[in-house]
Amino acid sequence: MRYCWAMSNKTIEKLLKERTDLLSELGTLSCMLHGSWVERFSVCSRANCKCHKGHKHGPRHYLVINENNQQRQKYIPNAQVIAAKAGRSDYKRVCEIIDRITHINLALMKKDAYEN
């Protein structure tokens, strides 16, 4: 019995440590962006422009986000494209962390250590 109790305590400790680490990692994901990526090419109003002969302008980048239950395309300046793409990866990591913490918390609940 004593051995099992010790093992159980070690598991709780491990889970609490992992949860703490994941929560700190969340703090590093400040550039997260939640949305779909869209690239668009366009045609301008200048009659003699190359864009009318197949060489369209672009791509221009947009993040499609949900705003008040409606989809909105938000323009992403070219200078921010790389950072914004990294921000989308950050968001995916945030979701992974939330899922993992949910599993950890459910395991802790079974061991009566959920609110530690």
Ligand SMILES: [Zn+2]
């Ligand atoms: Zn043009």
